[in-house]
Amino acid sequence: MSGKDEYYNKAKQQGYRARSAYKLKQLDETAGLLGDGRTVVDLGAAPGGWLQVAAEEVGERGTVVGVDRQRIEHLADPEPSVEYVRGDMTEESTKQKVRDVVGGTTDERGGPVDVVISDMAPNMSGDYDLDHARSVHLVRQAFEVATDLLDSGGDFAAKVFDGQDLQDLKADIEPEFEYVREIRPDASRDSSSELYLVAKHRLTAPVREGDVVEVTIDDMGEEGDGIAKVDGFTVFVSGVEEGETVEVRIDDVKPRFAFGQPAE
Known part of the structure; x- marks a missing residue:
């Protein structure tokens, strides 16, 4: 056996x-x-x-x-x-x-x-x-x-x-x-x-890794990243200031939020 x-x-x-x-x-x-x-x-x-x-x-x-x-x-x-x-x-x-x-x-x-x-x-x-x-x-x-x-x-x-x-x-x-x-x-x-x-x-987010989207930075997080919303979904953006409207490249997507940075 x-x-x-x-x-x-x-x-x-x-x-x-x-x-x-x-x-x-x-x-x-x-x-x-x-x-x-x-x-x-x-x-x-x-x-x-x-x-x-x-x-x-x-x-x-x-x-x-x-x-x-x-x-x-x-x-x-x-x-x-x-x-x-x-x-x-x-x-x-x-x-x-x-x-x-x-x-x-x-x-x-x-x-x-x-x-x-x-x-x-x-x-x-x-x-x-x-x-x-x-x-x-x-x-x-x-x-x-x-x-x-x-x-x-x-x-x-x-x-x-x-x-x-x-x-x-x-x-x-x-x-x-x-x-x-x-x-x-x-x-x-x-x-x-x-x-x-x-x-x-x-993942049910409205964005995927590699997407480029235009967002407005509504707030700033504790770690210094900007916070924006895409269809109600949270995107943390590095290297931005509150109030900016900027094109962002999505680098990483999680179930409840994503990370991005200004597109070059």
Whole structure:
């Protein structure tokens, strides 16, 4: 028996529905996805192993929503934080059901969800290139849901098979988050090509790195930087004076604010 099969045995012993529960545990340890009071949406949640882990981590103050076309058998000892939505995650009616559960709406500053996770995989055909392409398609679908539901600063994690389209996929996700990294949990089987793209800190700002915008410096911060607003979003600008109107190049964007300097 290989060393990786220990996770199958541990899942049986500790009451998890699938060995994949340990993948989420390890992703959380590495990237800090879950936490007390967070709102988590688990896409393709059946049979429920990730729901179990997420519910443990968010606690009674959090909410976990499992979404799947299949019926998800309710946890034996259901936490009050676990809800179930049966439906296609790409359909607006399903996303609205999720919004109804978590009690929020989506606008230009983000949605009601802190974390979107997906352990979905395609039905395996035996043709690696085809299976890779299908896994990339699933991640793109999950990414679309994430950008619709995630709050500013929220996180996204999804399984994908390594292959020729991985870097293009990663490049498409990166502009919407502060950064994206690849993680291969130890709980993945040695023979598996799977990895997880983990995107941290959703950006909903009206500006992106490299943009040049004209702003008026309304105030000065404690560190001496000017403070300007772009559609209500705060931009800290170095080397300016209060009252100036100046073109600013955006150097760095965070979920709640950005940094810039006068454009040359």
